[in-house]
Amino acid sequence: MxxxxxxxxxxxxxxxxxxxxxxxxxxxxxxxxxxxxxxxxxxxxxxxxxxxxxxxxxxxxxxxxxxxxxxxxxxxxxxxxxxxxxxxxxxxxxxxxxxxxxxxxxxxxxxxxxxxxxxxxxxxxxxxxxxxxxxxxxxxxxxxxxxxxxxxxxxxxxxxxxxxxxxxxxxxxxxxxxxxxxxxxxxxxxxxxxxxxxxxxxxxxNGDRYKVLAGFGVSPIRQTRRWTDRQLDDALLDLRRSLEERYGTKDLDFYLEPLRDQWKKPNEPDxxxxxxxGIEDGATHVQENEPAYVRRTGPARNLILYGPPGTGKTWKLQQLFAKYTDQPADVDRTTWELGLVARFGWRAVIAAALADLGKAVKVTTLEQHALIRAKAAQRKRSNVRASLWGYMQSHTPLDVTTVNVADRRPPFVFIKGEESDWTVVADWQEADPEAAELLDAWQTGPGVAGRAVSRYRVVTFHPSYSYEDFVIGLRPIAADSNGDAGFRMVDGVFKQICAEARANPGKPYALFIDEINRANIAKVFGELITLIEPDKRAHYDAESNLVGGMEVQLPGTGDEDGEAERFGVPDNLDIYGTMNTADRSIALLDIALRRRFEFEEMPPSYKVLERRVEGVELARLLQAINERLEFLADRDRLIGHAYFTRVGSLDDLRNVFRLQVIPLLQEYFFDDWSRIGLVLAARGGSSFFLRAETMDAADVFGSLADVGVQERVRYALTPASDWTVEAFRSLYESPEAMG
Structure with missing residues (x-):
């Protein structure tokens, strides 16, 4: 079924x-x-x-x-x-x-x-x-x-x-x-x-039906395209029955491992x-109205999924993406505008707005354009006029004499008239393809282009990840006409998603942090570690005014008068993280994060593996290995089910053991092969996977050698081709049960 x-x-x-x-x-x-x-x-x-x-x-x-x-x-x-x-x-x-x-x-x-x-x-x-x-x-x-x-x-x-x-x-x-x-x-x-x-x-x-039947070698797409629904259903039913017999279980799904990779490209959407x-040209359905009732809301979610490697932590985060994604027919205009301009920098937005106006205008007129207002909201800019002047002057052709700024760099897009009005150069599309792409999307409108709008960002932490990457910091900028480079303050991914959430308080936003424990949390979050607490989140109205919660002043953002930018973490921003417990102990994060995050354990799921592969019961095999690991080490260093989800044959199982499981055990036990041997030992005796060899000092150093120890045991892997079904079964079944 x-x-x-x-x-x-x-x-x-x-x-x-x-x-x-x-x-x-x-x-x-x-x-x-x-x-x-x-x-x-x-x-x-x-x-x-x-x-x-x-x-x-x-x-x-x-x-x-x-x-x-x-x-x-x-x-x-x-x-x-x-x-x-x-x-x-x-x-x-x-x-x-x-x-x-x-x-x-x-x-x-x-x-x-x-x-x-x-x-x-x-x-x-x-x-x-x-x-x-x-x-x-x-x-x-x-x-x-x-x-x-x-x-x-x-x-x-x-x-x-x-x-x-x-x-x-x-x-x-x-x-x-x-x-x-x-x-x-x-x-x-x-x-x-x-x-x-x-x-x-x-x-x-029927699109995926064609691909499945082709991927499993039943029939090529050029033939199945001519089949009726009944023929397609019958062919897939026969295929399912053969796969159920092969894997020894009815719990199979073509969109999940081990079947998915047989017919589907990596990261291809379902x-x-x-x-x-069913998509046809000319679809014109765009934005939706505002909700007809008050949506029930709760506090912001701060959640960390933790567990051993391979337990599906990142996969589970990916399942949450849909919650923070608006499909073309469901996106409201505000969310669509914010999502659109988030993909482009200020220069492209200004050029697209000027081109859309179709004539030379004053800056006061330009700043009222919807594109400019959306970008200002998305980047939380109050002094928009200064940004407009700065970008336009920096990207004015060198032969334009109405601009006195020497620091000009390509692309040269803007023209300033004698009356201080601005327009774009005649070939602006060729000079700035980004702006041309933005204007095309803007004039097409939401929904028509068939592009979903994401209200989330994804980032992966690593040991060198810093506050400057995450919140705000100096970044080098391109060289000017004289070849001189410079620096400017650039918002990090966290500050960017906070600005987008603040500008659209009626919609939930999310930040997904993979491997959150691989960075120095205290340094990455800095003073914002306090602001992420649900009871200290900033509540903003539709005009982005603070009406509740806390804000802090960000260092390094002061203007000419020294007034630093005030910053809060909006209450419509959820923060999710994943943490590999085998990478670093969870205890090291307790002080910094325990009060501010919920923690959900992701243990290995044996139910996912409840099938038989050529006589080997994968769930029992993994459970037996993990029980030994927990006994010899701890529950943070287990092996997740994801290592075995793609196993469809004995050769697949051999490769997983040789290339993934055994190297992981080496890391867990710091190459202590005696303990690895205990994990891989048969229930009734020695291991089929490791061979113990005795090294004699006299054979290695000669008869006159005095090295203190006369004998030493070394371990070597047996050939993977010798790893039989009985070898794997020996890890979870007694000799009596195996017959």
Whole structure:
């Protein structure tokens, strides 16, 4: 069955999907409690007001939807909210808050309010099962049109016959092929998975189905593209059964190890955007409205995940990225603007703003441009005018006589007129490609380009990482026209993400710090170690004014009068870290961080490895090794399950032991091979992996040598080709059990 996802509750969510089918498609009621709303009349009303009145103008999906449904019956608006709920049930690449806000907003147009705490709106249900790809976001209106057509189609079937369609796989496929505008709509695949997870993989489009079948050598993509859904499902089901037999477990998923690497490129997103994931040219859905209700908020989260190497700490952080990411159809204008300008420096922003204005303007006019205001908010600049003058004068061509600054450097983009007005040079796009890219994205608008907006930063600490890297410090700048280099104060990653969070207090932001214990925490955080405490976080209003919490004055940021910049850590910024306990003891961090962070242990997960590889039970093997390590060393120096997740054969297991496990044991025991030998010893005797050899002083030094010790034992690895299934089993099974 394709219900094993490890990090998503697929059984609960698919059960909710089937409940919706029975309640709202077979019957006429509502899983959200809106009465008898799933009727043929209400589906027809949505057809008239939504499908037959397309809105290709500007505005977000919800803005246009509200206009389209303005004269629709109240129950039809409720039905639209429930269809959104059904569409949002599968995708995990849309956050729970975003889903809930959209459903509540649309339901509210009926004149009634839906309780945000409704069981069907819980985080557990709205967590999703797998990526819905970009199509669910950029082409949401097409998915909603498909849902309406689907509802009209099933309501045309006699009620007594509806349940049979959804209970029989073959009848369902025959019926769903009759629905208009089917194409490659993603909900068609989501619904099939909800109904028949025992034979349908959790894939929201056929794109990944093609890749899986090609990656495992079943059939090339050029052939599978012509296959029907039934053929694809049957081929994947046969493949799954063979893999379950090979690995000795049903807990397999094509998006997780050990299967993922067989067909998927490293870091490739699930259900990649493109033709097969339902994205079509010309998608115009952009920003969303502000939430229709007050979002429940809590204190900022300071969390460190700690544990031995290979226990999935960094992987778990990556699963949190979606919480701080706005998909194109879900991004509000403020967040999109801040995310856009964060990718570009001041010079590119100024050039793009001037080019967008299309004429020479005074600095007072330029500083009111939305791009400039967004950059000022993102970088927390109060004296914007000085920054504008400085950058424009520094990047003015040398032959422009209206500027008296000698320190000019390329790219030469700006022109100052005799009346102190500014514009860009004629070939500014060639001179400054960054500015050209920014202006193109700005004029295209949010959502259209299909780019998600990230509200987080990721950094990895290391021994030489410093306060100057993290908060603020001097950096060299490019040489001027005379070849002289200089220095200026540059914000570090922490100060940058704090500025972005401060400028957008209605959205959560995050900083992810990998290997947080590898740097000197006291030096890296400096005086800010106090400000990260949840009860001392700064609370800012929409105008970035401090209304609560603490700020400090940052050293080295004083102006001409010596007044240093005031700085606080916003209360909408979460901080996450990972810590490898085998790298350094957690006790060394207690004083600095224990009061300010929560600590969550990430031990090895043996459940992930509950499968048999050519007779070797991976979970028992790792557990036996770790029990010996804990006995001989401590629980901080165990081995994580990630070392074994990609093991699919005996040769894979040999390579993991030879290239990763044994070298790690050498590090743990400082090359004390006698203790390594104890870890790798058979339960009934000596080790199959190490060979002990006696060295005689007379043989090494000669008969006259007097070195004090006459004999010494040395250890050597046996050939990896000799490591049999019995050798690995001997680590966790007694000779009697092995027969």
């Amino acid at each position: 394709a219900l094993y996802t490890y990090h998503h509750d697929a059984p609960t969510i698919t059960a909710a999907g089937r409940r919706w089918v029975q309640t709202s498609l077979v019957g006429d009621a509502s899983v959200l409690g809106g009465g008898t709303i799933s009727t043929a009349a209400n589906y027809d009303a949505l057809d008239r007001h939504f499908i037959q009145q397309p809105d290709a103008g500007s505005g977000s999906f919800y803005e246009k939807l509200k206009t389209q449904l303005a004269s629709a019956p109240a129950d039809a608006r409720k039905l639209m909210a429930e269809l959104l709920w059904a569409l949002f049930l599968f995708p995990s690449n849309i956050t729970e808050d975003t889903k809930r806000e959209g459903i509540l907003e649309v339901w509210g147009w009926s004149g009634e309010q839906l309780d945000p705490a409704h069981p069907m709106l819980s985080d557990k249900l709205l967590d999703g099962i797998g990526s819905g790809g970009m199509g669910v976001n950029t082409n949401r209106w097409r998915e909603m049109a498909y849902l309406i057509r689907l509802g009209q189609s099933i309501k045309a079937v006699p009620e007594a016959d509806r349940a049979g369609i959804f209970a029989d796989y073959d009848r369902f496929l025959d019926w769903i092929e009759t629905i208009q505008e089917s194409g490659d709509r993603q909900f068609r695949h989501m619904l099939r998975y909800f109904l028949f997870p025992e034979r349908v993989e959790r894939m929201s489009s 259900e990649a955007a493109g033709e097969e994931s």
